[in-house]
């Protein structure tokens with residue numbers, strides 16, 4: 001790892017350091033929302049998505065080198081907060097993420113997130129980052145990565161049902177990775193659809209806005225569902241699913257929160273991230289525990305087939321897995337030095353004598369006070 005904060009002493013630089021100034025070891029690079037937005041616009045959103053998909057694919061290809069665990073949730077009636085940790089034996093990453101479908105009613109996001117990437121050998125964080133934008137990017141990149149191996153190669157038209165915060169990222173990733181050119185949008189809230197159409201229009205898509213999910217899926221090769229509702233919803237019903245489509249089901253990602261009618265699942269080839277988590281959170285929570293599913297990483301490793309015929313219905317039952325966030329944090333970390341789009345966060349206490357933590361506190365105030 002390159003040292004972002006060199007440990008040159010004040011004596012060697014000729015500077016006079018304040019005794020209270022944080023030392024280089026105290027700093028962690030922090031990518032704020034502002035810096036993340038600048039990183040995305042500097043790199044270009046489609047380039048970012050394509051490069052990020054490369055990082056996610058690289059980590060899926062070494063799946064077996066990761067510690068894997070079902071994410072740790074705290075549920076309430078309104079939503080869920082989840083911690084998503086993983087490690088590859090050298091680096092450790094975790095994400096804090098929430099999902100509260102009613103949040104937009106009072107101006108909050110449905111999904112917000114932040115995360116940390118650390119050096120496993122000394123436990124020191126290498127990056128602290130906003131991950132609300134990064135989650136939308138990594139979710140879309142993962143969806144498109146899966147579709148690239150599961151959708152028919154000639155797929156160019158995508159239905160996009162649910163036109164909230166995640167939706168445009170999905171469209172852009174499918175354009176960048178698969179060459180999707182035609183979009184059919186639907187949301188129960190026409191204002192969301194209009195926002196989505198307006199945001200995507202400059203990218204040159206051929207966009208049709210639709211007044212029902214049934215209308216949106218007409219003629220579409222790929223069906224993306226990315227709605228938010230804390231219930232077992234039926235966004236797609238069995239009669240809407242024609243031969244050969246690829247379904248990218250993103251919004252069903254929590255117990256009791258699904259988007260597809262059960263009958264679709266029994267007709268589809270189902271591909272998942274980490275089965276123990278998807279069986280709890282994904283569309284397949286509607287199926288018996290032993291219903292066969294294929295792990296996406298095994299398709300990438302050449303161990304299992306992806307799509308087996310042009311007429312097969314394929315389903316990526318996306319819930320979001322920690323390795324995708326780990327890859328996203330690696331991607332951002334690898335771009336810190338080049339773009340310089342981070343702040344120095346004084347996060348880690350760093351006394352001159354590592355065992356003299358109290359002494360550092362006392363020196364900061366000029367003496368001990370017990371009042």
Ligand SMILES: NC(=O)c1ccc[n+]([C@@H]2O[C@H](COP(=O)([O-])OP(=O)(O)OC[C@H]3O[C@@H](n4cnc5c(N)ncnc54)[C@H](O)[C@@H]3O)[C@@H](O)[C@H]2O)c1
Nearest residue numbers: 110139162164165166187188192226227228251318319320
């Ligand atoms: N699988 C993953 O990795 C992953 C990652 C991020 C978010 N998500 C999930 O994706 C979903 C969307 O997230 P978001 O941030 O875009 O939420 P959002 O609240 O910004 O947008 C959701 C949209 O869905 C629409 N909607 C709700 N019910 C609908 C219905 N029956 N038909 C059509 N549209 C409907 C809403 O009107 C809203 O515009 C959430 O459920 C979230 O938990 C999944």
